[in-house]
Amino acid sequence: MRTIDDFTRPLEYLSPMDAPLRKVVREWADNEVIPHRRKFDEDYEEHKLIEPAFDKLMGEYGMQRVLFPSDLGGWGMGGSNYFATAAYMLCEEVSRADSGMGVAFAVVHWPLLLICVEPHVNRELCEEFAPIFCSTTKARFAANAMTEPQGGADIENMDIVRGSTIQTTAVLDGDEWVINGHKLWPTNSGGVCDLFGVVCTTRAGSNDPDDFAFIFVPADTPGVTQGPPYQKAGMAADKNGDIWFENVRVPRPYRAHGPGEDLKYFKEMVALGNTMSVAFAGGALLNVYERLYEFVTETTYKGQPLKEHDAVAGVLADIATDIEVIRVVGYQNARMLDRTDLYGPRWGEELVAKSRAYKYYTCDRAMDVTGKAMNLLSNYGADRDWDIEKHWRDLKIVQLWLGGKQLGQAEVARFFFDLETV
Numbered sequence: 001m002r003t004i005d006d007f008t009r010p011l012e013y014l015s016p017m018d019a020p021l022r023k024v025v026r027e028w029a030d031n032e033v034i035p036h037r038r039k040f041d042e043d044y045e046e047h048k049l050i051e052p053a054f055d056k057l058m059g060e061y062g063m064q065r066v067l068f069p070s071d072l073g074g075w076g077m078g079g080s081n082y083f084a085t086a087a088y089m090l091c092e093e094v095s096r097a098d099s100g101m102g103v104a105f106a107v108v109h110w111p112l113l114l115i116c117v118e119p120h121v122n123r124e125l126c127e128e129f130a131p132i133f134c135s136t137t138k139a140r141f142a143a144n145a146m147t148e149p150q151g152g153a154d155i156e157n158m159d160i161v162r163g164s165t166i167q168t169t170a171v172l173d174g175d176e177w178v179i180n181g182h183k184l185w186p187t188n189s190g191g192v193c194d195l196f197g198v199v200c201t202t203r204a205g206s207n208d209p210d211d212f213a214f215i216f217v218p219a220d221t222p223g224v225t226q227g228p229p230y231q232k233a234g235m236a237a238d239k240n241g242d243i244w245f246e247n248v249r250v251p252r253p254y255r256a257h258g259p260g261e262d263l264k265y266f267k268e269m270v271a272l273g274n275t276m277s278v279a280f281a282g283g284a285l286l287n288v289y290e291r292l293y294e295f296v297t298e299t300t301y302k303g304q305p306l307k308e309h310d311a312v313a314g315v316l317a318d319i320a321t322d323i324e325v326i327r328v329v330g331y332q333n334a335r336m337l338d339r340t341d342l343y344g345p346r347w348g349e350e351l352v353a354k355s356r357a358y359k360y361y362t363c364d365r366a367m368d369v370t371g372k373a374m375n376l377l378s379n380y381g382a383d384r385d386w387d388i389e390k391h392w393r394d395l396k397i398v399q400l401w402l403g404g405k406q407l408g409q410a411e412v413a414r415f416f417f418d419l420e421t422v
């Protein structure tokens with residue numbers, strides 16, 4: 001019997017810790033998430049089912065500590081030569097169970113990339129924030145507060161808009177930043193966040209890279225208000241809401257790096273966000289394969305298993321081919337981010353553009369695969385008991401974030417065709 005492990009992982013790319021970590025996360029997924037996930041949609045506000053699973057993965061197993069230096073209670077993965085490849089594997093395995101959990105898990109680490117990962121570790125901020133994540137067995141959450149009501153994905157479109165539409169401001173007053181603004185949609189908002197990484201401007205309307213600021217704000221800081229979570233089509237395990245910053249004061253050193261540097265490493269965050277989006281989609285598709293394998297083997301038509309009919313076999317071949325290619329592309333992209341000696345810095349134009357290409361390609365293929373799978377299941381395709389429709393709803397949301405397909409196309413075309421105005 002074939003399994004998801006028959007889809008190719010380039011073995012020469014894998015971390016020495018890949019096998020034991022994969023085993024732990026897969027067992028967690030099979031025991032703590034998959035038996036309950038059909039009830040997640042109704043649990044989007046309270047997370048009565050979702051929170052205990054997060055507590056075990058991130059708190060008890062320590063996955064929320066992975067980036068911090070080991071002497072601060074972390075695992076030191078931020079200094080690993082397999083940082084991106086290991087992260088890809090973890091996101092893929094969590095997303096096989098539930099891609100909403102995959103993105104919530106990944107975004108705990110997303111703003112921390114700026115301060116915990118070589119070659120730009122901010123030791124002072126690591127020491128400041130490590131206790132939030134490293135001194136507890138309860139799940140703790142970080143959020144990357146980028147999107148604003150008036151601009152949507154403009155903030156990620158730095159090559160053209162260059163931060164000029166950012167309306168959340170950070171003004172120095174003595175030795176403190178005073179932050180005012182309104183953000184919405186960040187993963188791990190909706191009332192659960194413990195630490196925000198906030199995209200700000202130090203001069204409203206400016207397109208100067210030096211005025212782009214990334215500032216950390218603990219969620220319990222006076223003046224921070226989190227709204228309730230939105231109800232979405234899918235991804236109930238990922239809470240999203242509004243955040244208001246009203247005269248919020250944080251120490252001056254809470255800025256990640258400083259003028260010019262914040263924007264540079266923010267581009268690295270975009271590259272890694274796109275790469276892990278491939279893992280979210282790829283992990284969900286592995287489970288689509290598992291559920292589809294079961295259905296076409298057990299269901300019969302004219303006395304034969306459904307899979308033994310020519311027309312069905314052709315569709316199954318197309319589905320398997322897409323999953324195979326996505327998995328190889330995803331690991332290749334992750335390894336490129338690890339091998340900066342060969343491919344340049346993770347914030348460089350090439351890796352940012354190529355990660356965009358892999359993300360929007362993967363999401364297009366994922367929507368096609370889940371649609372084909374639902375069609376093969378016929379009336380059962382929309383049945384929650386078979387889980388395909390859940391993955392379909394979740395994957396549509398993966399397709400939409402980080403500017404969606406349109407911004408991805410723009411950045412890919414800019415890189416490969418030297419566009420100047422798009």
